[in-house]
Amino acid sequence: MASYTWRLIANGGSLSPNTGALVSASIMLNGTVLGMDSQGNVYTRNNLASWLEVPNSGDLPNNVQVTNVTTVQDGSVLAVGSDGMLNYRDTLYGPWQRVDKSQKVQLLDVVQLQNKSLLGVGTDHTLY
Numbered sequence: 001m002a003s004y005t006w007r008l009i010a011n012g013g014s015l016s017p018n019t020g021a022l023v024s025a026s027i028m029l030n031g032t033v034l035g036m037d038s039q040g041n042v043y044t045r046n047n048l049a050s051w052l053e054v055p056n057s058g059d060l061p062n063n064v065q066v067t068n069v070t071t072v073q074d075g076s077v078l079a080v081g082s083d084g085m086l087n088y089r090d091t092l093y094g095p096w097q098r099v100d101k102s103q104k105v106q107l108l109d110v111v112q113l114q115n116k117s118l119l120g121v122g123t124d125h126t127l128y
């Protein structure tokens with residue numbers, strides 16, 4: 001198994017005043033860090049400078065809150081909602097859209113694998 005060295009990034013978890021704590025992070029294709037606070041708001045951070053909130057990022061359709069966010073190889077953004085459904089944005093600032101209205105599995109998290117397929121963790125704690 002590989003060995004990793006972790007280092008603390010100065011003010012890495014400090015978002016804006018009156019926001020929740022940083023709970024999730026991902027790296028976009030251009031190297032920008034994408035983070036999410038405990039209230040479901042999405043932020044970006046260039047060159048490990050300060051966090052900037054992405055407008056209209058925390059609410060999915062039907063007033064569902066973002067619970068997890070990640071980026072994929074085509075540059076789009078995936079979000080898991082508090083309803084367990086998968087949503088996406090074509091761009092960081094585009095509108096949220098439901099991926100598949102017939103989705104049978106409720107999710108907690110999702111990532112994209114190198115072969116471009118998605119790997120999700122269901123609310124039953126099983127990989128899909």
